Amino acid sequence: MVSTLSKDEVLSGFPPDYFDYIVIDEFHHAGAVTYQKVLDHFSPQFLLGLTATPERMDGRDILQLCDYNIAHEIRLFDAIENELLVPFYYFAIYDEADYSTIRWSGTSYNTDDLERLLTSDTRAQLVLNNLRKFLPPGEVKSKALGFCVNTGHALFMRERFEALGSPSAVVLGTTPEDERNRIISRLINEDDPLEIIFSVDVFTEGVDIPELTHILLLRPTESFTVFQQQIGRGLRRHNGKDFVVILDFIGNYRSSFIPYLSLRGISSARKIDLSDLPEMPKVPSICYVDKTGRLRKSSVENCARSLGQKQTIIWKFTGRYAGKSTSPSI
Template sequence: MTLVGLRLLHNRETIIIKLRPYQQEAREAIQREWSEGKKRTLLVLPTGCGKTIVFSKVIEDRVREGERVLVLAHRGELLDQASDKLEKSTGLKTATEKAEQTSVGSFFRVVVGSVQTMQREKRLSQFPPDYFDTIVVDEAHHCISDGYQRVLQHFEQSNVLGVTATPDRGDMRNLGTYFESLAYEYTLPKAIKEGFLSPIKALTIPLKLDLTGVKQQAGDFSTRDLGTALDPYLYQIADEMVKHCQNRKTVVFLPLVKTSQKFRDILEDRGFRAAEVNGESKDRAEILEDFENDKYNVLCNSMLLTEGWDSPAVDCIVVLRPTKVRSLYSQMVGRGTRLHEGKTELLLLDFLWHTERHELCHPAHLIATSDEVAKKMTENIEEAGIPIDIEEAESKATEDVVAEREEALAKQLAEMKRRKQKLVDPLQFEMSIQAEDLSSYVPAFGWEMGPPSDSQVKTLEKFGILPEQVDNAGKASLLLDRLNFRRSEGLTTPKQIRFLEQRGFQHVGTWQFETARKMIARISSNGWRVPLSINPATFRETDMIN
């Protein structure tokens, strides 16, 4: 038996895992990116969707090819979790590169390594640059830091997989400076809809917390200032939790250890079985186990439990550490999104944080595809005063935004009627076909950020789109894909949309090409005037069919 074959023998504890459909799709997509020469690729999975299982199976595939693999992370819990999951799901044992533990001389094909240890020159120099064929970076949103880059640049010929929960646009732009592609993304709404994660209901608590004096630090709010600002409100927050959390298993995120400990005491005074954990807790494992076994029903922490800890029974999250970093917010909420017997939904408590800055994360930012929809969602949830399913809230907010856009579009069209322009403004086209992904598009990877190519410009002109209004190659590519799809489906062209909407017809972007052609023909035969028998404002495509 070969060495590789020996390493793949499954021990008695190995669990045969059948991957979920999206997990298998992700596994195949990652291998496809590497086979096509895209050496650095990303996997985006929401918390609770089994990212460790997916990259374990990817590692198994690579080891079968005789490769050496490094799993790189910044916390011991993540390394232990990866090592445990890898052995249980594939039978592969691992060597460890952390502190005094070393993998040098080990015959195991997989190494789990602490970035804090690996980045040291003395440790890194023990490995030839071609030692690892593949590197998996867990919690990849950290990988732009100097420490990670020192390790990754040392092994620059390796294939790299970065794994992260849904990042915000800022994260994607940052990650796009290193990663070449996004191999696969599975969204939170899709995971909920397909029954793999718990539904989420958001409730805005009508308690105004003033954050105007909180300073910024490293791109987010200063934790020290947050603790000071939050302290006067802790008793009122505890009173609100009495109303909504007494029969729930709750995790509370706070900015400082002393604030977390104080809030635990306040909750205990109000009848909760509350506990607190922090990085210095000597009995942390025991407290977490007791919480799991329902000795406690509230667990307070100061950002300790954002990564590497799971308790599926958690059905309430209270975020008292306001942030403008979506990935951090998603990780906090992700502690409660897993499925559990008897659990019907996750309740997410939101507060009326008063700040002069508008980039604060709210429940809407978990699923909203644009800042515009997120803002409308937040307003609607605040006005409701009861727990609202975030998917339903997103759908309603999208409808509201579309209605507002149509009103704005009507004003814009009135102005555009005065323009004798041969080509169609892409904004008009996007609004007409209600293409949220086009209107809110932000380039992430290097090639997307460059200007449109000459070929893209010429093709956009052929389709009737004004190319000067498309300022990057990524947007041009997305727009051309949509135009080609619409042509294959027999839908209206940009010029048909512009012509008919200038004459007051609504929703022309949803019409069939033939319907629009016939209407234009009728207008043409009437001396380029809309026939008196037709009211453009109320006309629908079905009227032509009927």
């Protein structure tokens, strides 16, 4: 692990030319100090970086670390088209929670405030109702992974689901590896009643559970990278698995436009071209996207507010301009 290798007492034990080949997984982290320390130390003949999400949230350009030499690139939608991943059925579900009262740091919401807002019996019932509504095909049981705000939110969701008759578990960063593996084994076992694991960030990357049938997005999605990572957890192919169900609980939070744009092929805020955004989702034909008009309007307005070009974007996606039916001057 890079956290071990980057320690002075460990790194100093290797001459710079010790390795001929170095392969770094999750290379989007390469801009971090620990990774930089390792990269600066070694001089391999060949360096290969692997990542599914090359765009970083902080805007750092990691491709420069490889002299912009891209050996091969295949994006998520292309991988689905080429049957390397399973299709997804995406359902955006309106969340009544009022995010306007939550403290905003300029880049993210206050997690304590979010926990207080989202730990409600009503919202837990909404989540469970939709999990039961969108069942997997065939006779298999639901095997869901729910991404929560923080530990308190994850523990609350497990408690409420258990009380509502849905066996659940929580996996956190502090969960011992043997316990984590035991819980995953229970989830994928058709004869075990466990049907959902609640987690925070521990399963965002580096986990392989091909049997997953559902991904539940239970917190505001605040980056394109995290959105792709979260839905990607359910896209692994598995025998008899035709698709994965994505249930995204979207309210009036500031970054609600991220799923909206991601489903139109946008992978970074830096890549948004307002004059070339498709009106409809740009997903593989074998996928399905369902979104209500109410959520669509909210997402467009939040996108416009964030980019500071409200009138232009609202006209582009809704055909309205400041409440008038006449064409805008752009």
